[in-house]
Amino acid sequence: MTWLRRLSITARITIGSLIVATLFGLVAVVVIRVGVSSILHNATVTLLDNDVAAPVQSVQSNPTGPFDLPGGGQELAVVDANGVILDSTLPTALEDRIDRLLALPPTPSTVQVGDDTYEVLVKAVPTKAGTMHVVAARNDETTSLILDRLTLALLIGAGVLILGFGGASWLLARAALRPVSRMREQADRIAGGETAGRGDDAGLLTVGPAQDxxxxxxxxxxxxxxxxxxxxxxxxxxxxxxxxxxxxxxxxxxxxxxxxxxxxxxxxxxxxxxxxxxxxxxxxxxxxxxxxxxxxxxxxPSSGRIDWRTLVDELTDAIDRARLLVSSDEDDRSISVDFDYDPKRRPSSDSRIALSPTDFGRILDNLLGNAITAIRSRGARSDTGPVPRPGDVEPSAPAVEDVVSAALHVEPDWVVLTVHDSGPGMPEDFIPVALDRFTRADGARTTSRAGGGGGLGLAIVAALAGAAGGGVQLANAPSGGLVVTVRLPLVRA
Missing domain, CATH: 1.10.287.130 (Signal transduction histidine kinase, dimerisation/phosphotransfer (DHp) domain)
Structure with a gap:
C-alpha cells in the first residue's frame, strides 16, 4: 500500500469512492437479480398450477380419455395407475424419466435434463381406476435468458454510474481541495517574505467566510x-x-x-x-x-500545581530568607520583614494555583529582595553628605525602622499576594514599563551597593504570574513606598 500513500489526496479520494461505488453496485446487481429470479420462479409455479388444473378435472371426469391436452407450448402428461403414459406433450427426454418424475413431491421441483432445466409439478388424481397422475413441466430457458440479459444490463448501467461517480468524485475533491492549494501557495509566499494584507492581518492566511x-x-x-x-x-x-x-x-x-x-x-x-x-x-x-x-x-506554561498550605509554607520560607538577607548586611539601619495571612479564610481543598512551589518562591524572593534593596539604597544615599569638621557635634537622629511586609489572602477564585515596603517608591512615569525586561528607573529603586540590578526581577515576576493566568500591579502607597499586588487565579485540581 506504499504506492497508495504516494498518490495525491484527490486521487486517493477518487479511488476510495470508486471502490465503495463498485461494492455498492455489485451488491445492488446481486439483490436485483435475486429479486427478479424469485419473481420469475413464483410466476412459473403459478403457471404450472394453472397448467394442471384443466387436465386434473378432465382425468377426474373421464379416467379413460380422451383427455384433450392443451397445446400452445404447455408440456403435460397423463399417467395411469400403472405408470403408463396415456397422453403426453412432454419432451421425449422427460417421458423417458416418467418413473422418476412420479416419485417427486407434490410441489414444484427443478429437474435437470442434459443442458435443459425444467420446473416440474406432479399432481396425483384419485379415480375409479386408481390413482392417476398429471405431470406439468416448464422449461427455464426463457427465465435464464431474461436473468442473463437483465444482469448484463445492470452491470453495464452500474459501470456507467461508477465511472460517472468517479468523475464526480474527482471534480468535487479538486473543488474541495482548491482552497487548500491556495492556502499552501499563500503560505509559500509568506515563507518567502511577502506580507499580503494590512494591519494585524499582514502576513497571515486568508480566512474564508464559511465556518468550515x-x-x-x-x-x-x-x-x-x-x-x-x-x-x-x-x-x-x-x-x-x-x-x-x-x-x-x-x-x-x-x-x-x-x-x-x-x-x-x-x-x-x-x-x-x-x-x-x-x-x-x-x-x-x-x-x-x-x-x-x-x-x-x-x-x-508551568505544569506545576500548588495548594493553599504549600503557598503559606513558601511564604514563611521566603520571609525567613529575606530576614537572613537583612541580618547579613552590616548596615545599622533596621529593616523589619513581616508577613500576614488569615488562617480562617482559605480556598476549597481542590483549588490550586497553576505554579510550582519553586516558581511561587521565586516570585516572593524577587519582590522581597527588590523591596529590601530599595530601602538599603535610600539609606546609602542618606549616608552621603558634607564631611563634618573637627569639633562639630552630630545631632542624634531618632531610630527609624523600615518595614517590608507580605500579605497573602483569598478572594473568590483568586489568591492575592501583596508586598509593601517603606522605601522611596517608584517614579510614576516608570510604573507602566517597570515590568518590561531590562528596564530600570533613574530613581532610588535602582541604585544599590552591588552596582544596580539587571532589570529582570519584576519581568520574571510578571512572566510567572502571566504563565499562571494572573497579573501584577504596581502602585506607590500614599504613605510612601511601593505596593506590588500579584493576583493568581484558582483552578480545580
Missing amino acids: ELSELATTLNDLIRRLRASADRERQMVSDASHELRTPLAVLRGQLELAELDAGDADALLDDIRSSHSTALRLGTLANNLLELSRIEAG
Whole structure:
C-alpha cells in the first residue's frame, strides 16, 4: 500500500469512492437479480398450477380419455395407475424419466435434463381406476435468458454510474481541495517574505467566510504564525537586550582585570581589584541565570500545581530568607520583614494555583529582595553628605525602622499576594514599563551597593504570574513606598 500513500489526496479520494461505488453496485446487481429470479420462479409455479388444473378435472371426469391436452407450448402428461403414459406433450427426454418424475413431491421441483432445466409439478388424481397422475413441466430457458440479459444490463448501467461517480468524485475533491492549494501557495509566499494584507492581518492566511474545516485550519495556522512570530521577536529582543546589558559589565570586568594587572606590585590594591572583579562576575552570573529563567518561563506554561498550605509554607520560607538577607548586611539601619495571612479564610481543598512551589518562591524572593534593596539604597544615599569638621557635634537622629511586609489572602477564585515596603517608591512615569525586561528607573529603586540590578526581577515576576493566568500591579502607597499586588487565579485540581 506504499504506492497508495504516494498518490495525491484527490486521487486517493477518487479511488476510495470508486471502490465503495463498485461494492455498492455489485451488491445492488446481486439483490436485483435475486429479486427478479424469485419473481420469475413464483410466476412459473403459478403457471404450472394453472397448467394442471384443466387436465386434473378432465382425468377426474373421464379416467379413460380422451383427455384433450392443451397445446400452445404447455408440456403435460397423463399417467395411469400403472405408470403408463396415456397422453403426453412432454419432451421425449422427460417421458423417458416418467418413473422418476412420479416419485417427486407434490410441489414444484427443478429437474435437470442434459443442458435443459425444467420446473416440474406432479399432481396425483384419485379415480375409479386408481390413482392417476398429471405431470406439468416448464422449461427455464426463457427465465435464464431474461436473468442473463437483465444482469448484463445492470452491470453495464452500474459501470456507467461508477465511472460517472468517479468523475464526480474527482471534480468535487479538486473543488474541495482548491482552497487548500491556495492556502499552501499563500503560505509559500509568506515563507518567502511577502506580507499580503494590512494591519494585524499582514502576513497571515486568508480566512474564508464559511465556518468550515478550512476556515478553522486557517485560523489555527494564523494563531501558530502569530505565536511563532512573537517567539522570534522575543528571541531577537532578548538577544539584543542581553548583548546590550552584558556589554557594560564585561567592559567593567575587563577594566578591573587590567587594573589588577597594573596593581600587581601592590597587594592591597590587587586584593581590591580581585574583589571588584568577583562582584562583577557574580552580577554577570546572576544576569545570565535570570535570562535563562525568563526564557524557560516564556517557553511554555508551568505544569506545576500548588495548594493553599504549600503557598503559606513558601511564604514563611521566603520571609525567613529575606530576614537572613537583612541580618547579613552590616548596615545599622533596621529593616523589619513581616508577613500576614488569615488562617480562617482559605480556598476549597481542590483549588490550586497553576505554579510550582519553586516558581511561587521565586516570585516572593524577587519582590522581597527588590523591596529590601530599595530601602538599603535610600539609606546609602542618606549616608552621603558634607564631611563634618573637627569639633562639630552630630545631632542624634531618632531610630527609624523600615518595614517590608507580605500579605497573602483569598478572594473568590483568586489568591492575592501583596508586598509593601517603606522605601522611596517608584517614579510614576516608570510604573507602566517597570515590568518590561531590562528596564530600570533613574530613581532610588535602582541604585544599590552591588552596582544596580539587571532589570529582570519584576519581568520574571510578571512572566510567572502571566504563565499562571494572573497579573501584577504596581502602585506607590500614599504613605510612601511601593505596593506590588500579584493576583493568581484558582483552578480545580
